[in-house]
Amino acid sequence: MNSNQDTIYAQACEHISDFQFDDRVAGVFSDMIRRSVPGYGQIINTLGDFADKCVTPNSKIYDLGCSLGAATLSVRRRIEGRGCEIIAVDNSESMVERCKQNLSAYVSETPVDLICADIRDIEIQDASMVILNFTMQFLAPEDRQTLIAKIYQGLKPGGILVLSEKLVFEDEPVQHLLDELHLDFKRANGYSELEISQKRSSLEHVMKPDTLPQHQQRLEAQGFSHFSVWFQCFNFASMVAIK
Numbered sequence: 001m002n003s004n005q006d007t008i009y010a011q012a013c014e015h016i017s018d019f020q021f022d023d024r025v026a027g028v029f030s031d032m033i034r035r036s037v038p039g040y041g042q043i044i045n046t047l048g049d050f051a052d053k054c055v056t057p058n059s060k061i062y063d064l065g066c067s068l069g070a071a072t073l074s075v076r077r078r079i080e081g082r083g084c085e086i087i088a089v090d091n092s093e094s095m096v097e098r099c100k101q102n103l104s105a106y107v108s109e110t111p112v113d114l115i116c117a118d119i120r121d122i123e124i125q126d127a128s129m130v131i132l133n134f135t136m137q138f139l140a141p142e143d144r145q146t147l148i149a150k151i152y153q154g155l156k157p158g159g160i161l162v163l164s165e166k167l168v169f170e171d172e173p174v175q176h177l178l179d180e181l182h183l184d185f186k187r188a189n190g191y192s193e194l195e196i197s198q199k200r201s202s203l204e205h206v207m208k209p210d211t212l213p214q215h216q217q218r219l220e221a222q223g224f225s226h227f228s229v230w231f232q233c234f235n236f237a238s239m240v241a242i243k
């Protein structure tokens with residue numbers, strides 16, 4: 001996977017435009033997400049462990065908002081020989097183009113159907129695993145329940161949804177403390193105060209994180225009766241829900 005350094009917000013801009021997964025972001029995304037999301041590498045690796053345990057023969061795996069294909073690659077190498085198909089979806093052409101190249105760099109007998117589309121428009125069926133790795137936070141809040149409903153309906157009994165998201169907290173001191181620790185993580189990874197504040201402005205209208213209780217309620221309202229947070233570092237968490 002490419003390792004171009006993210007310097008997108010390094011120069012002062014007069015007007016900060018809304019964050020987009022365009023060609024510039026796609027070109028540095030691997031570096032950006034690793035330096036921005038604590039635990040990202042561990043979450044990607046562990047998606048493979050979940051797949052090994054939960055993916056059933058001849059079922060489908062959906063990677064929704066697949067970006068450069070990191071989650072798909074982690075899962076694919078753990079499910080060879082099971083007759084499965086992975087459906088990887090992203091609506092950024094630049095991401096999909098690069099994802100295609102990344103996937104083709106490894107030999108595999110598991111087909112990946114890589115689709116450039118809005119995840120709100122695709123069908124989900126016969127799934128034993130659905131992955132939303134830091135994608136739902138970019139969907140309009142009013143569209144999230146419908147997406148979860150579609151995922152629930154498309155999962156086989158015993159199938160899993162792995163949902164990773166940035167979180168916000170109703171408790172103000174907790175929000176402040178975990179946010180500060182996240183900013184320190186970014187500083188330690190070489191981002192300047194300017195980069196941090198300009199990126200924050202660009203994400204403000206685009207990325208709308210929920211609280212953990214909001215996630216849990218949304219999943220339970222849909223019928224998921226087994227739910228746990230399996231990873232959390234500061235204000236980033238990954239959850240698993242079992243049908």
Ligand SMILES: C[S@@+](CC[C@H](N)C(=O)[O-])C[C@H]1O[C@@H](n2cnc3c(N)ncnc32)[C@H](O)[C@@H]1O
Pocket residue numbers: 021033064065066067068069070071089090091092095117118119120132133134135138139
């Ligand atoms: C933070 S990235 C996801 C990272 C990726 N899952 C990973 O693990 O490396 C969010 C991705 O979701 C995609 N995305 C956002 N909204 C989408 C939508 N409505 N339909 C399809 N893809 C979407 C973006 O283009 C972007 O590539």
Ligand SMILES: O=C(O)C(=O)C[C@]1(C(=O)O)C=C[C@@H](O)C=C1
Pocket residue numbers: 032033036037134166203207
């Ligand atoms: O919250 C931040 O500061 C982030 O940069 C987070 C985040 C994410 O959670 O997806 C936002 C945009 C990029 O995709 C990479 C990381």
